[in-house]
Amino acid sequence: MCRLFAITSEEPLSPMMAFQALDVMREGHDGSGVGLFLSDLGGPFEELKGAPILSGIFTNEGLKRLDQFMMNIGFMTKYKLSIKIPKSPPPGTPKRDIYLIRAYEYPESWEGLSESELDHRLMMVRLQLRQMGEENEEMIVYSFWPDVIMIKEIGDPLLVSKYLHLDREELRARVMLAQGRQNTNYAINLYACHPFFIQGVATMTNGENTAFVPNREYLSSRGFPGYIGYQSDSEVFTHILHYTLNRLGLGIEAYKHIITPLQDDDLEKHPDGSFLRHLKHSCRRLIIDGPNCVMGVLPDKTLFVVQDRKKLRPAVVGGRPGLYAISSEMCGLDVAIPDRDRSRDFQPMHLDTAVIHSDRQEVRIWSQTERLPLPH
Amino acid sequence: MVSNGTITPSTLSIKDLSWQVHWDKERCTLCGRCTAVCPVHAIELGVHRKRVIQMPALGEIGQSNDSSSINQVYYGVRQKTDPAYACVGCATCTLVCPNDCIIPYRTDEADKLRFHINRGGQPRRRGGRRNVRDPDPGGILDRIKFIRISMLTDPALDAGRHEFELRTLLGRILPPEENLRMLKEHGWIPPVREIYPLIIGAMSFGALSPNMWEGLQMGVAYLNEQLGMPVRMCTGEGGCPPRLLRSRFLKYVILQIASGYFGWDEIIHALPEMKEDPCAIEIKYGQGAKPGDGGLLMWYKVNKLIAAIRGVPSGVNLPSPPTHQTKYSIEESVAKMIQSMYMAWGFRVPVYPKISGTSTAGSVLNNLARNPYAAGLAIDGEDGGTGAAYAVSMDHMGHPIASNLRDCYLTLVKVGKQNEMPLFAGGGVGKYGNLASNAAALIMLGASGVQIGKYIMQAGAGCVGSESDRCNICNIGLCPKGITSQDSRLYRRLDPEKVAERVVDVFLSFDTELKKIVAPLGRSTSLPIGMSDALAINDASAAERLSIRYVV
Numbered sequence: 070m071c072r073l074f075a076i077t078s079e080e081p082l083s084p085m086m087a088f089q090a091l092d093v094m095r096e097g098h099d100g101s102g103v104g105l106f107l108s109d110l111g112g113p114f115e116e117l118k119g120a121p122i123l124s125g126i127f128t129n130e131g132l133k134r135l136d137q138f139m140m141n142i143g144f145m146t147k148y149k150l151s152i153k154i155p156k157s158p159p160p161g162t163p164k165r166d167i168y169l170i171r172a173y174e175y176p177e178s179w180e181g182l183s184e185s186e187l188d189h190r191l192m193m194v195r196l197q198l199r200q201m202g203e204e205n206e207e208m209i210v211y212s213f214w215p216d217v218i219m220i221k222e223i224g225d226p227l228l229v230s231k232y233l234h235l236d237r238e239e240l241r242a243r244v245m246l247a248q249g250r251q252n253t254n255y256a257i258n259l260y261a262c263h264p265f266f267i268q269g270v271a272t273m274t275n276g277e278n279t280a281f282v283p284n285r286e287y288l289s290s291r292g293f294p295g296y297i298g299y300q301s302d303s304e305v306f307t308h309i310l311h312y313t314l315n316r317l318g319l320g321i322e323a324y325k326h327i328i329t330p331l332q333d334d335d336l337e338k339h340p341d342g343s344f345l346r347h348l349k350h351s352c353r354r355l356i357i358d359g360p361n362c363v364m365g366v367l368p369d370k371t372l373f374v375v376q377d378r379k380k381l382r383p384a385v386v387g388g389r390p391g392l393y394a395i396s397s398e399m400c401g402l403d404v405a406i407p408d409r410d411r412s413r414d415f416q417p418m419h420l421d422t423a424v425i426h427s428d429r430q431e432v433r434i435w436s437q438t439e440r441l442p443l444p445h
Numbered sequence: 446m447v448s449n450g451t452i453t454p455s456t457l458s459i460k461d462l463s464w465q466v467h468w469d470k471e472r473c474t475l476c477g478r479c480t481a482v483c484p485v486h487a488i489e490l491g492v493h494r495k496r497v498i499q500m501p502a503l504g505e506i507g508q509s510n511d512s513s514s515i516n517q518v519y520y521g522v523r524q525k526t527d528p529a530y531a532c533v534g535c536a537t538c539t540l541v542c543p544n545d546c547i548i549p550y551r552t553d554e555a556d557k558l559r560f561h562i563n564r565g566g567q568p569r570r571r572g573g574r575r576n577v578r579d580p581d582p583g584g585i586l587d588r589i590k591f592i593r594i595s596m597l598t599d600p601a602l603d604a605g606r607h608e609f610e611l612r613t614l615l616g617r618i619l620p621p622e623e624n625l626r627m628l629k630e631h632g633w634i635p636p637v638r639e640i641y642p643l644i645i646g647a648m649s650f651g652a653l654s655p656n657m658w659e660g661l662q663m664g665v666a667y668l669n670e671q672l673g674m675p676v677r678m679c680t681g682e683g684g685c686p687p688r689l690l691r692s693r694f695l696k697y698v699i700l701q702i703a704s705g706y707f708g709w710d711e712i713i714h715a716l717p718e719m720k721e722d723p724c725a726i727e728i729k730y731g732q733g734a735k736p737g738d739g740g741l742l743m744w745y746k747v748n749k750l751i752a753a754i755r756g757v758p759s760g761v762n763l764p765s766p767p768t769h770q771t772k773y774s775i776e777e778s779v780a781k782m783i784q785s786m787y788m789a790w791g792f793r794v795p796v797y798p799k800i801s802g803t804s805t806a807g808s809v810l811n812n813l814a815r816n817p818y819a820a821g822l823a824i825d826g827e828d829g830g831t832g833a834a835y836a837v838s839m840d841h842m843g844h845p846i847a848s849n850l851r852d853c854y855l856t857l858v859k860v861g862k863q864n865e866m867p868l869f870a871g872g873g874v875g876k877y878g879n880l881a882s883n884a885a886a887l888i889m890l891g892a893s894g895v896q897i898g899k900y901i902m903q904a905g906a907g908c909v910g911s912e913s914d915r916c917n918i919c920n921i922g923l924c925p926k927g928i929t930s931q932d933s934r935l936y937r938r939l940d941p942e943k944v945a946e947r948v949v950d951v952f953l954s955f956d957t958e959l960k961k962i963v964a965p966l967g968r969s970t971s972l973p974i975g976m977s978d979a980l981a982i983n984d985a986s987a988a989e990r991l992s993i994r995y996v997v
Binding site: 317 | 593595598599600602607608610614618619620621622623624625628634637639858859860861863864966967968969970971973974975976977978
């Protein structure tokens with residue numbers, strides 16, 4: 070099983086906190102890999118809020134190709150975080166040339182572009198780099214987005230984090246997602262490692278999606294270039310969320326209605342029953358199945374967690390105003406926020422979506438049976 | 446025939462027939478039930494002459510002048526050899542015999558009868574099913590395995606206790622963005638029905654006896670109203686009894702319109718009095734049993750009631766044309782026909798076409814996908830059964846359903862319309878008795894639901910017909926079980942209540958079996974349409990053809 074940990078904090082935190090939380094939950098994961106998503110960054114990146122940050126792993130050759138490519142489009146390096154890698158990696162971790170975290174200045178020709186056009190172009194650059202990287206296995210690109218850093222590697226989370234010196238001062242974030250396992254259902258591949266990211270949306274999952282093939286087929290046929298990959302069955306959760314927010318213009322509260330819609334009796338009693346029935350019918354191929362707990366971040370830095378319809382994977386949310394975390398296990402939460410009121414801890418069930426907005430003042434619980442805040 | 450008698454080309458011996466009726470003189474009570482019940486008069490009272498040699502006792506030798514050779518007469522059963530009266534193997538004689546003394550046996554070699562059933566230049570016509578024995582045991586659907594068993598990473602579900610959402614959708618479903626926009630702008634959203642994925646396919650009132658039809662309808666009503674299973678049944682081309690048209694049960698019925706338009710006068714006239722909309726309208730452009738050929742109700746079955754419902758004189762053959770007479774292009778006239786049917790019910794009822802399995806199904810589908818009104822596509826594969834057809838159509842024409850359906854589904858996936866156009870598959874589903882696994886295989890290959898005909902006749906009413914040419918006389922209205930007869934002396938044998946009970950049994954057991962398939966695959970939140978990663982077959986070419994996994 071995977072172990073997941075997500076945190077949102079007023080004060081920028083070191084990623085080591087997330088790794089410690091994963092470490093205390095180590096009985097629940099096999100320590101085969103690690104994935105980290107950082108946003109609402111502190112440190113030097115705070116000054117660069119609008120600048121897109123490229124995260125990935127490169128060979129020396131790949132880096133040359135990257136530089137040439139970025140220069141051709143007109144991207145200038147604004148800031149880079151150099152990770153000096155010790156000689157011998159921890160057991161199971163391959164030796165890499167470069168772990169890249171680099172902020173860029175937009176090309177001049179991009180000035181004045183609309184936000185949606187900018188979002189689209191950033192995604193296309195990431196996809197292009199990914200495709201270039203696949204040719205000779207020279208680059209692996211996780212994200213290219215303002216205020217987002219991602220690191221993924223094979224190996225034990227705590228050992229990898231020490232190996233990469235992720236406790237450094239420059240690396241601080243207010244929103245973090247961390248996951249402690251390589252993909253087990255399909256081949257080991259860094260692109261199969263959670264969290265997954267697309268245009269500001271990131272999610273990670275503890276679970277197994279048995280409706281993966283119909284989900285994947287549907288997303289792939291939406292004509293949206295970003296819906297590719299699917300080295301992991303969980304990547305569809307990220308894309309379904311992106312589809313919900315960006316293509317359907319609905320909020321996080323609708324996400325659960327798309328992935329695990331209500332059944333007949335509940336729909337009939339629901340104040341938005343008719344709307345939800347339409348949503349259920351038209352998004353039928355996005356219904357997921359199997360045991361799944363999905364945690365993620367929205368573009369506005371809202372943190373959330375949802376469960377599947379009946380099997381459920383462990384998750385608990387708790388904290389105090391200014392600092393909230395979602396963890397697969399209680400012990401992870403205890404390590405991260407020991408001084409919280411534990412009686413307020415909440416374990417979301419089959420109807421719930423737990424949401425912590427970016428003001429970090431409370432955990433809002435949306436039940437699927439509640440009225441939806443629909444756009445009018 | 447005496448040894449020096451004349452013979453004609455069609456003079457056959459019992460050995461030449463497909464079925465030989467074995468009769469045991471010792472056990473026969475001479476009650477005459479078998480000869481009375483035989484639907485094709487293959488057996489008759491036989492007065493047999495037999496010579497008996499009477500050997501006198503030793504002491505009596507030489508004292509009597511009587512001949513020791515005596516001719517005696519005994520009575521029994523004689524099988525006719527005239528091809529017009531050849532035994533069809535239905536074994537109704539066996540069913541009625543009080544002493545189990547009579548039974549038909551299939552001949553031990555290919556019969557010679559087949560060369561002679563075309564008297565008067567009329568090729569063989571029959572009802573029932575294909576007479577093709579597959580070289581492999583079972584059809585392709587029976588060989589598909591479900592291999593993605595949820596093990597430790599995803600605990601399997603409990604088929605008996607978990608909730609399962611096994612419904613499917615019939616109707617054109619808009620893309621999500623479009624659907625939300627229409628909701629906002631109060632635009633027209635095509636009607637969509639949530640139905641059970643196993644549908645009783647088109648068998649007309651006329652092809653089926655009134656008792657069979659009533660039994661099916663009662664079973665369907667019970668499933669809906671008492672058990673909450675939204676099972677639907679298609680009328681076939683033969684209209685619909687007027688009382689049903691005006692009842693609340695119409696909502697469980699899919700009305701079919703086909704090229705003969707039989708019964709539509711009655712339906713149109715009933716429109717203002719309808720309490721409920723029908724579930725859907727199926728426009729039949731083709732059927733699996735006689736692809737590219739029109740429907741056929743032979744004169745034997747056109748009695749007064751059938752004639753009245755269909756709006757025709759009684760006692761005449763009712764061949765429907767192979768195509769709709771107004772149809773000259775799919776872009777225009779098919780679209781118009783679909784729209785007209787929508788219009789008749791105020792755009793509240795889904796309308797979808799049904800075609801025979803064909804290598805051109807892809808072109809049909811592409812056209813329909815561009816027609817915003819087409820509510821789906823039903824494809825009937827070569828193994829479909831029928832009430833009447835030319836034997837050659839049944840045995841040799843048409844496309845197998847599995848690859849036809851799979852191609853269509855993958856075409857839809859390519860253009861991203863796999864959720865918009867539901868596909869329904871039929872033709873030989875459950876042919877070898879494996880209804881649930883066949884249906885599940887088709888669903889995972891991409892069908893939104895499956896249609897059954899023969900299966901429900903066999904399981905629901907005890908039809909004895911088989912894929913190897915047993916009985917199959919549905920066309921001439923002599924069904925010994927009363928399933929496809931319009932003769933009240935025959936169909937009164939069938940109790941509609943009992944048929945209804947069997948229909949309910951069939952659907953309940955199917956439901957359990959379907960859950961026993963999807964639960965171990967880890968699926969319960971929605972019907973696993975297109976879940977092809979669960980499927981495999983031990984035939985590499987079939988696996989490649991269907992884009993599923995090859996296993997040995």
